[in-house]
Amino acid sequence: MRFSLPLFPEAASAVANQVDSLYFFLVGISVFFSVLIAGLVIYFGVKYHRKSDSDTMPKAATGGVALEIAWSVIPLAISMVIFFWSASIFFTINRPPDDALEVYVVAKQWMWKLQHMEGQREINELHIPLGRAVRLRMTSEDVIHSFYVPVFRVKQDVLPGRYTQLWFHPTKPGKYHLFCAEYCGTKHSGMIGWVYVMEPADYQAWLSGGAGEGSLASRGEQLFQSLACINCHKEDGSGRGPMLVDLFGKTVEIEGGKPVVVDEAYLRESILTPQAKIAKGFQPIMPTFQGLVTEDQLLQLIEYIKSKGKKK
Ligand code: CUA
Secondary structure (H helix, E strand, O other), rough: OOOOOOOOOOOOEOHHHHHHHHHHHHHHHHHHHHHHHHHHHOOOOOOOOOOOOOOOOOOOOOOOHHHHHHHHHHHHHHHHHHHHHHHHHHHHHHHHOOEEEEEEEEEEEOOOEEEEOOOOOOOOEEEOOOOOOOOEEEEEEEEEOEEEEEEHEEEEEEEOOOOHHHHHEEEOOOOEEEEEOOOOOOOHHOEEEEEEEHHHHHHHHHHHHHOOOHHHHHHHHHHHHHHHHHHOHHHHHHOOOOOOOOOOOOOEEEOOOOOOOOOOHHHHHHHHOOOOOOOOOOOOOOOOOOOOOOOOHHHHHHHHHHHOOOOO
């Protein structure tokens, strides 16, 4: 912790100090100009106040090219510094590294459900290893929530019907607050939890402790069979639906539309509203699975399809 301000959260992610520096710069600039302007108002008020009834008004100054250039160029320079500085941090916060550890998050009134690739599931708790980037892929079962871990200085809305992502690189082991930062109903204030950043060895021990139900992908595979997806999406490509092997990450042709890249959002849409984008050469015969699969199960199915090759 660089500052011992009691209300200021400690910094426990790679980007936290960058965010803080920008924040303190903004505060510094604001304080500087507030003090300067307030000071000048008082100073000029005292210096030029009307001393007697016979005081005449001085002639109003007109023009002053140098002054006008100064008060245009200096603020421009300052705002450009703020713009490029914050844009660079914005890009950092929005671009997870490819080797990030992936965790799925499903929010609902009023809890956080987290699923690890290996199969561990947690509620209102997230266990992650120290020193490795973590990418959360998040969605909501009901209303808008917001995943917020102050010590990491990252916050992201979690929306129904869409996947959003958030990533951070924890730099300190510890137990940290997790908040919902979007008012989401009666018990919004209780939608809180903990993030545990563990030493890698402890994390491995924790990982091997739980699971039991198999990895996300393997649970997706079971669903794939029990929902009878496998009857049409055959592995040898002879089915009535597209073959899903090696599909993830590819660009596919769409009947009467623009080609799309097969990503999580496209897979989700294709399961819930199959008629939205029909792969070229196939009939629109797939029934919708809206209401039949939960958000958690959707993620398992997606993870299963991802596991069938073409890892990004
Ligand atoms: Cu969920 Cu506020």
